[in-house]
Amino acid sequence: MSNSFRNWSGKKRPLTWALIPIFVLTALTVASSLSAQELSLSPATVSLGFENGTYYLKIENIDLDGIPVSAKWGLDFSTANWTLKEASMSVSPDLLFTPDPGIRVEYASNPGAIVDPTTGMIYLYYEDHSQGEGPGAKMIQSSTDGLNFSNPVEEGTLHARLNPRAVLLPDGTWRKYIYNQNDKTLVSESSTDGTNFTRDQGARYTLTEGDNGTFGVYDIYVDHTGGVVMLYVGAMGGADNVRRAYSTDGGNTFYQETDDLLGDKELAHNMKYVDPKTVLLPDGRRRLITMRRGPNGSIPQPGVTAIGELHTFISTNGKDYYHEPGIRLKYSDFTEFEVWSLNDPVMIRLPDGRYRIYVAALITDDSPTATHDAKWVILSATSQ
Secondary structure, three states, X not given: OOXXXXXOOOOOOOOHHHHHHHHHHHHHHHXXXXXXXXXXXXXXXXXXXXXXXXXXXXXXXXXXXXXXXXXXXXXXXXXXXXXXXXXXXXXXXXXXXXXXXXXXEOOEEEEEEEEOOOOOOEEEEEEEOOOOOOOOOXXXXXXXXXXXXXXXEEHHHOOHHHOOOEEEOOOXXXXXXXXXXXOOEEEEEEEOOOOOOEEOOOOOEEOOHHHOOOEEEEEEEEXXXXXXXXXXXXXXXXXXXXXXXXXXXXXXXXXXXXXXXXXXXOOOHHXXXXXXXXXXXXXXXXXXXXXXXXXXXXXXXXXXXXXXXXXXXXXXXXXXXXXXXXXXXXXHHOOOOOEEEEEEEEEEEOOOOOEEEEEEEEEEOOOOOOOOOEEEEEEEEEEO
16 A cells, blocks of 8 residues: 555445544534534545554545535554544635624614615614614614615515515515513514515414523524424523424414524523524525623623624524534624624625624713713624
């Protein structure tokens, strides 16, 4: 056998038994770093060689649901043990974000965003706080570049296809889902033309006992089978994590399928992934973006403590998600402002193929007329 790599054809089988631990080690090594719930190994280049008295095997470009991984092991015949010699993992440019300069919207929170597939115009939904604290008006502004927004209008004045809070159901109905705090249920409004909405009878979803009477940020979308998926934060103040409910009747009735979608139910409060929102990728997968408070604790204190990391998860079936490596964005990435918290991130795919995150940020308010030391604004960051 030469010292150069030789493609493993499957005809020479003395070490076939050894391939099993190789793939197991690969899956376990990557899974431990990804907190994976689902791994799908696709065909990879497998090469065998001999170097310094040791057989070694190299597997290149193992596709773990979009994350290319390569690894090299050496075999010690005296102990029959494999030793990991090299390992690498590539992160897609789609996952590398740089903060955009400036502020998208002042005195605003709870962003939502959507791209009009016909015109490429970008619409940004937000809650307006320009009139002071407390719940504000639900507004939408538009932009050609996704950075400079103008023409604020109230949410209900635009067609549903321009509203990120509206869902187009399999039967062609547009629906808005609204949480009713009084009776702890999710209700809805529907429209056949995307403009005129009427209240639907009954409840779409009733909180489970484990939700502890709380329902936080949620995302609702149709999967590739025509089922309707709902991801939401429940048991706020307790488990405070993302759950999944599912509807098989066109979004009329949801039933909870799991109360620990991201496997973080038992983690400390500041290390849980919350504020779930998803974006459909061109290849049919779905990416979930979340906020994690991070190691500094659970509560931001302007001038003292800053929190907020944005993490993503990927899904091939629209229901089960596993963590993608690294942190997409954190409060300290923004240097133009003093950022004390990042919350409620959303992600869109821009017309040029890049991705942009819009996120609510608590920043220092140093304006002469400021009545508080910090204010909520919408900031953004764009992928490479």
